[in-house]
Amino acid sequence: MWIKVFQDSKTPKSETQDFYCMNDNNQRISLMEKPIPNCGLPSVKLSTHNLTVVEGGSFTLYCDAPGSPPPSISWIFSNIASKYESDTNKNPASLTIKNVFSNDSGVQISCVAENSVGEDQDSVDLAVFFPPNITFLxxxxxxxxxxxxxxxxxxxxxxxxxxxxxxxxxxxxxxxxxxxxxxxxxxxxxxxxxxxxxxxxxxxxxxxxxxxxxxxxxxxxxxxxxxxxxxxxxxxxxxxxxxxxxxxxxxxxxxxxxYGTTTNDFEDTTNNSNTVTSTDVSNKDNEDSITVYVVVGIAALVCTGLVIMLIILKFGRHSKFGMKVELKQVGLVEQMWLSLQDCDNEGSVLFHKIPLDG
Missing domain, CATH: 2.60.40.10 (Immunoglobulins)
Known part of the structure; x- marks a missing residue:
């Protein structure tokens, strides 16, 4: 058909090249002598391209598909949970969906028409409106x-x-x-x-x-x-x-x-014998403070005494009284031996033993 239409419209008849068709008896029939056949490709058109429905509602979608010879029509969709009914024996064909589920929102619905010449189709997306539902928090x-x-x-x-x-x-x-x-x-x-x-x-x-x-x-x-x-x-x-x-x-x-622990991690706080009051804690803190002050005072006093003894040892070794100072260490204890010699007629010698603590 398309060759004959092209030949009739584009080429002058005097220059027309002769084409032939073969019939069932292998006889050649000139294309120029054949009438244009009554056939046409289907053309599908849906009743709407904005298919919206509220959850629980119903709708009917129509599909108009003219063609020669008359095409066969079918509806194509997948994974639809709602109940539906279709009628494809008429033109336009119809599809009715009742009590629409929200899960069907976004499903694509297609109408397909086909005859001996070819096929055509048209599609629409289903949009279902429904209230919010918090499914996870x-x-x-x-x-x-x-x-x-x-x-x-x-x-x-x-x-x-x-x-x-x-x-x-x-x-x-x-x-x-x-x-x-x-x-x-x-x-x-x-x-x-x-x-x-x-x-x-x-x-x-x-x-x-x-x-x-x-x-x-x-x-x-x-x-x-x-x-x-x-x-x-x-x-x-x-x-x-x-x-x-x-x-x-x-x-x-x-x-x-x-952030939390079991009761086994701690002692039994319900036993009154183990309970420590705030007053006991305060008294214990005061006693600890006094002990620290006493220890610091004793240490300062000992250091002062050692400094004085070192001064005496350094500057009093050859005094006018003829005193001699010696420092010895026996074992792990340091002792100072101070020797005082009395230069009288008897020539007596006095020894005084003075221990050094620390």
Whole structure:
């Protein structure tokens, strides 16, 4: 057909090259003598290219596909959970889906028409609107920064808001929501906190909202102990399963065992015989201070005495009284022997033994 059309429209009849067709009896038939056959390629057109429906609703999609000879029509889609009915015996063909599930959002629906000449098709994406649903919210864990992980479903994409202990959290460069993975209806991310302290401890509420509804979920976050709390109050038995605020402890990859310990790590504090009062501790500290002062005073006195003795040894060795000083060491004890010689008529000699401590 396309050769004959081209030949009739582009070439002068006087210069027309003769083409032939062979019939079933192997007889040649001039193409110029054959009429143009009544055939045509199908042309598919869907009733809409913006197919949106609210979850639980229904819709009907039409497919118009003219062609010669009349084409056969079929609907093509995969992994659809909703119930549907199709009618392809008519032109236009129809597809009806009832009680649409949110999981079918994003499914591509195609209409295909085919005849002896060829085929054509047209497609549309199904968009299902539904309210938000927080499917995952867990305790924070450290990953470069602290992360409170969450997953939210919803179409259109929900607006996310955080509350800290019931008060709206104003996001900054240090505390903000970060979406890591997102598709048509699911969004996975974190509330990211850079270097949180004890003031960031508490209850966090995630609120997700779009024009079709809202959802919220809570999680308790514990990042750091309050340095203002007394030391003995900072340790809570893991058997109690609660923290200082009454919130349950949790185990996760970023949680350190230093935040809590078992009662076996400490002595029995319920035994009154082992209890040390604050007054006893204060008296003990005072006694320790007095002991230090006494030891320092004695050491200073001994050093002063040694200096005086060295001066006497240096400048009094040949005094007018004829005194002689000797320093000997016996074993591990140093002793000083001071020899005083009385130059009287009897020539008596006096010895005085003076020990040196230290």
């Amino acid at each position: 867990e305790v924070p864990y450290p990953d470069h920064h602290w992360c409170i992980p969450f997953s939210v479903r919803g179409n259109p994409q929900p607006t996310l808001t955080w509350l800290h202990d019931g008060v709206k959290l104003n996001e900054t460069d240090f505390i903000f929501t970060k979406i890591h993975v997102s598709n048509r209806t699911e969004h996975h991310g974190c509330l990211q906190l850079d270097n949180p302290t004890h003031v960031n401890n508490g209850n966090y509420t995630l609120v997700a909202q779009n024009p079709y509804g809202r959802d919220e979920a809570n999680v308790t976050a514990y990042f750091m102990e309050d340095p203002g709390e007394p030391y003995e109050d900072c340790w809570v038995s893991r058997s109690d399963e609660t923290d200082l605020t009454g919130s349950p402890f949790y185990d996760h990859p970023g949680y350190s065992e230093d």
